[in-house]
Amino acid sequence: MKTTIHGKNIVLGVCGGIAAYKSAELLRLLTKNGASVRVMMTRNAGAFVGPVTFEALSGKPACIDLFDRTDPDASIRHIEWAQEAHGVVIAPATASMVAKYAHGLADDALSTFLLAVTCPVVVCPSMNTDMYLSPPVQRNLEMLKADGHLVLEPGAGELACGTVGPGSLPEPPLILDRLTSLLTRKDLEGRKVLVTAGPTREPIDPVRFITNPSSGKMGYAVARAAEHRGASVVLVSGPTCLDDPPNIRIVRVRTAQEMARAVFEEMGDADVIVKSAAVGDYRVRETAAHKIKKTADELTLSLVKNDDILMALGERKTRQFLVGFAAETRDLQENAREKLARKNLDMIVGNLVGQPSSGFGTDTNRVTLFYPDGQAEPLEEMEKDAVAHIILDRVCGRLA
Numbered sequence: 499m500k501t502t503i504h505g506k507n508i509v510l511g512v513c514g515g516i517a518a519y520k521s522a523e524l525l526r527l528l529t530k531n532g533a534s535v536r537v538m539m540t541r542n543a544g545a546f547v548g549p550v551t552f553e554a555l556s557g558k559p560a561c562i563d564l565f566d567r568t569d570p571d572a573s574i575r576h577i578e579w580a581q582e583a584h585g586v587v588i589a590p591a592t593a594s595m596v597a598k599y600a601h602g603l604a605d606d607a608l609s610t611f612l613l614a615v616t617c618p619v620v621v622c623p624s625m626n627t628d629m630y631l632s633p634p635v636q637r638n639l640e641m642l643k644a645d646g647h648l649v650l651e652p653g654a655g656e657l658a659c660g661t662v663g664p665g666s667l668p669e670p671p672l673i674l675d676r677l678t679s680l681l682t683r684k685d686l687e688g689r690k691v692l693v694t695a696g697p698t699r700e701p702i703d704p705v706r707f708i709t710n711p712s713s714g715k716m717g718y719a720v721a722r723a724a725e726h727r728g729a730s731v732v733l734v735s736g737p738t739c740l741d742d743p744p745n746i747r748i749v750r751v752r753t754a755q756e757m758a759r760a761v762f763e764e765m766g767d768a769d770v771i772v773k774s775a776a777v778g779d780y781r782v783r784e785t786a787a788h789k790i791k792k793t794a795d796e797l798t799l800s801l802v803k804n805d806d807i808l809m810a811l812g813e814r815k816t817r818q819f820l821v822g823f824a825a826e827t828r829d830l831q832e833n834a835r836e837k838l839a840r841k842n843l844d845m846i847v848g849n850l851v852g853q854p855s856s857g858f859g860t861d862t863n864r865v866t867l868f869y870p871d872g873q874a875e876p877l878e879e880m881e882k883d884a885v886a887h888i889i890l891d892r893v894c895g896r897l898a
């Protein structure tokens with residue numbers, strides 16, 4: 499299973515700003531994800547990062563000049579690249595390029611190319627805070643938005659010029675995420691998808707808790723994939739070290755009881771619920787008010803069972819398509835099928851855990867999808883992002 503941008507022709511437009519160095523990192527990320535990338539850069543961009551860097555990373559000649567006498571095809575390059583592009587990213591987009599693009603001025607290779615582009619364009623402005631906030635730049639950015647282009651908010655912080663405020667180029671993974679979203683088919687448009695992710699923490703005392711090794715990667719991948727496909731996504735997340743995915747409402751919880759409350763509050767208008775969280779099955783009967791001292795040689799904790807959130811969802815669901823997970827170290831098939839039936843699910847993702855490349859904390863996963871009609875669909879080992887898309891492919895097929 500390939501990522502959305504695998505095999506896509508992407509043109510990366512680079513302008514002359516200090517953030518041009520980050521464009522090299524963005525280019526590396528794009529090619530790592532299977533995109534075929536061409537770089538079109540302004541003369542000023544070359545003052546920050548030379549074309550050789552972009553050529554080495556993309557494996558293709560970079561275009562700077564439409565009147566390069568050593569290249570007989572240079573004068574039609576802007577049309578050819580525009581026609582072949584599936585997506586365009588301008589990063590960094592300087593005030594000058596933003597103005598040219600907004601007003602249709604074509605006086606260099608990149609601005610001329612942009613006028614011929616018909617595919618989705620992501621504009622990533624990056625400049626000094628005062629320049630960015632100036633009325634002309636803001637007006638021009640509004641015009642680009644009105645023209646249907648995706649304009650990313652710059653990051654805020656201390657800029658290279660010493661100013662503090664908005665103006666830095668968003669991090670390359672975020673730009674990649676937004677481009678991927680723009681190029682993904684919107685088959686979940688108008689749907690609300692509720693996802694749970696990560697572990698829960700059941701407190702023992704103020705400084706100790708019972709938890710499990712879930713990193714949240716699987717659930718976050720499902721949430722991101724659903725957002726890319728146009729859904730309105732609510733992610734109920736236990737404690738994780740992952741960055742907040744863009745354009746997703748995150749409800750942060752700690753314990754299984756908090757997760758249950760958040761899920762029941764959100765379930766009413768959800769169309770699809772995917773429960774990938776590793777919820778603590780037990781909690782400590784009485785959490786100590788103060789740190790327990792290690793005076794005794796043995797310590798016995800009394801645990802009580804947490805309510806099964808998924809089971810309750812299965813009982814309460816009306817029109818929601820309910821997907822559960824089953825994390826198993828053995829007898830995957832029997833255990834997953836039993837949970838599918840007992841919890842009244844529409845699909846269960848049987849996940850063999852405790853493997854070096856599958857289960858908790860890994861970037862890849864090996865799962866089998868089970869359905870109420872008895873069908874089983876084993877998937878090969880793949881990135882969690884790809885697993886997420888296959889789960890949603892099957893959900894969409896059944897929703898339809």
Ligand code: PMT
Nearest residue numbers: 712713714715716776777806807808823824825849858859
């Ligand atoms: O987060 P990662 O590091 O990426 O790891 C991913 C994962 C291994 C956590 C994920 O792929 C996975 O398998 N999640 C389910 C973990 C789990 O708790 O499985 P279970 O078989 O114990 O529970 C079955 C289902 O009931 C799950 O959907 C679980 O969310 C749900 N459950 C369990 C207990 C409980 N009290 N309430 C629940 O809702």
